[in-house]
Amino acid sequence: MPPADQVRDALERILASDVFARSERARDLLRYLVEQDVAGNADRLKGFSIGVDVFHKDDQFDPATDTVVRVQAGRLRDLLQQYYEGDGASDPLRISVPRGSYVPEYHVADSTVACVASAATPEQNDVGKTANRRALPFLAIGLLLLAVLGGVAGYRSFAPPSPGSADVQGVQRAAAPFGFSDTTGSVPGDLLPSVYMSVEAGDYGGERIAAAVRRGLSGFDTVHVIAPPMQPGESGKVRRTDFLFLIGQASTPGEVHVELQNVSNGKVVLSRNLAIADRDQRAIEDIVADLLTTVASVSGVLYADLAENRAETPLARCLTLNEAFYRDQQADAHRTAYECFEDLRNARVSSALIYAELAALHMQSIVNRYDYPEQASEQQALDYARRAVQLAPSSPSAHRAMGYVLSRTANLSEAMRWVHKAYALNEFDLSMAASYGYALIFAGDYAAGTPILHRAVMAASAHPTWWDYGLFLGRFMLGEMEAASSAVSPLASSDRAHYLAARLVVAYELGDREKVDALLGRLRAGNSAFAANPEAFFRKGNYPESLTNRLVETLRAAGLMGAS
Known part of the structure; x- marks a missing residue:
């Protein structure tokens, strides 16, 4: 947390601005939140206490039915965004109140890393401590965070069909309602x-x-x-x-x-x-x-x-093109999406989404060695990500993009902290929850990642099978074999080698010899390379060492390796 005098100076600049001059309630709420936080009372910043202390509710106040606190907090976030897009654009220290919380956060404008309030939740602190204990290579976490960037794409197959990249380009050129x-x-x-x-x-x-x-x-x-x-x-x-x-x-x-x-x-x-x-x-x-x-x-x-209906705005078109790229990562789809966002940026359209997606796409051009843009650099990707966070300090997309960029340019714990924040800012996005839980499992934190992924699987009316596979991995490493058996059930129709191996592991652990023999036969018949050396598959996929060793040990015990 920045020094208290810097925080108070930033607060007074906001309260004295024209944006806040018209809203006494917003001024009172922001002053209360910041002063309580600076005083070390962040744990008091709950709906009930805010309703009583700021809005003078009595002790019968129920924030679940009386929405005054949530409504005013939303209004406060809007006013803060207006302030930092105008008079406060050059402020050296920014204050935000993230969605889903009333504890302020503080962002140093010229720093890559946001300075999060000292009174983080126990869950946040635990995640940070866990990440510091991991030594996962940057490439591994980069691939996992790419799952976070494109995680929502897996949900598209359960939504009504939408145009592919070629069709979307036609919409972009032909019938846009806005220029x-x-x-x-x-x-x-x-x-x-x-x-x-x-x-x-x-x-x-x-x-x-x-x-x-x-x-x-x-x-x-x-x-x-x-x-x-x-x-x-x-x-x-x-x-x-x-x-x-x-x-x-x-x-x-x-x-x-x-x-x-x-x-x-x-x-x-x-x-x-x-x-x-x-x-x-x-x-x-x-x-x-x-x-x-x-x-x-x-x-x-x-x-x-x-x-x-060919009714996309320019930004909506770019987001759809971006989605098409993550579904089929080809150089031409990448360039089409990148140029679309560049056009908006060059037209001086101000949106955190534009810079967040430019940051991720710029990093993709480096990772995949695309020809466009020329002379792509990690510094440029970082600049885009920083700009996204500055424009919208509470944007999940901005935090997600920063996490991905930092996975390539900084340390794992810092990258994971940003991805955790992206998830915390929008727990209603099940694809984000699934991707974050999956990333934690692949970072070796099975106890933290499994419940998050379980919630996504159970809440979603439809979801891609990689959610189930990730949940199996977490349950397996926690020794919860009955739950692991439930997780692999949706994989039964697939002949993918690692899905068959997951079902084989469960059958062996539960003593189902008939199913073990049947799955061994399918693996040897259709996936001979995997059957000969599954360890190579897991290591190429950057599975954690503990997970790789236990999977290989169980598959060997089941008879996959060393058997004719």
């Missing part, structure tokens, strides 16, 4: 699809879903969330990129109906009944996380609808 001149100088929200909400279910269940949807959507920096509901008579202002979440009662008791509509044409993009009877808050948040991962990510139904 660069329309967006130059615009705030980022103008470049993204907007999501409004309308809550028609007045019961407690509907309000719980609505609160979770609002909170979850605010973590996705791929959409612009509009808090006030869309008012009648504003039809003339409707854009083709406006969407509306309708939350109402379902016909079945104990369920809430959720519907996503394209406002411009009335098309229902998604419709679900959410069963919430007897569900606790965490279970409801997991239901909403599945919903929002399906909707709000670039691989989700919302962006697919934009592409289908």
Whole structure:
């Protein structure tokens, strides 16, 4: 944490600015959060205490039903962003309040690394300590963090089809509703699809879903969330990129109906009944996380609808091209995505997403030795990532990109800290959770990574099989063989060598000799190279030493190696 006098100086500059002059509540809230943190009372920064101390609620205040603290915190984050895009652009120390927390963070403007508040959560401290104990090569963690960068792509196969890179280029050239001149100088929200909400279910269940949807959507920096509901008579202002979440009662008791509509044409993009009877808050948040991962990510139904209707903004088009590259990493797809973001940057469009994706793509050009851009450098990738964090200190995408860049230029613990922060900023993105859990498992931290990956697998209505495989690895190393058996069940239809090996390991550990013999036969018949030397596969994949040794030992005991 920076010196207290520097923090207080930064605070007073913010409070004295024109941006904050119009909001007494935001000034009171920010002063309270920072002063409590500086005084060492970060553990007091909870919804209840803030409601009582700042907004003068009585001791019956319930932050779960009274949203004043969450609403004002969201307003505060918006004002901080406005301040740092204007009067505070040159401030040497920046203050942010990340989504999902009320503990301030402090960022030194000319430093690569954000100075996180000293009162980090025990989970954050444990992750940092664990990462420091690991000596995973940079290439290994770089590949894992690439899974984080492209992790959402695995979800696309369960969303409605969207154009491939060639089709998207056609959309870009042919029928865009906005030109660069329309967006130059615009705030980022103008470049993204907007999501409004309308809550028609007045019961407690509907309000719980609505609160979770609002909170979850605010973590996705791929959409612009509009808090006030869309008012009648504003039809003339409707854009083709406006969407509306309708939350109402379902016909079945104990369920809430959720519907996503394209406002411009009335098309229902998604419709679900959410069963919430007897569900606790965490279970409801997991239901909403599945919903929002399906909707709000670039691989989700919302962006697919934009592409289908040729209604993408320039930034949305670039994000879709970027998604196409991570699904099929070819040099031409990389250049198309890179040039798209460059066009926006050259048009002086200000968005953390632009610089975050430029940072990752720039690093990809180095890793994969692409010809474009010429003279790519790690320093340039780092500059892009730093700019993304400066533009939006609470952006998951900015933190994710910084983690990837640092995996190539700094130490593992620092890279993992940034990726952990990206996950913490948006726990409603199940693909991010799965990728972070997977990365922890491949860093050898099975106890930390397995529960995170388990939550993603259990919450998602559909997911790629690498989630199940990663969960198997974690369960196996924790000695939880019954749970490992459940994890490999979805792999039964695949003939991939490492999936067959996972099922073989489980069958051997559970004493199922008939299944062991059948799987040995399939591995030897169709995967002879793996069967002859599985250790080479695991080492090439940068599996942790402990995991490699135990897998090889078990496969040998099962009869895979050394048998005719």
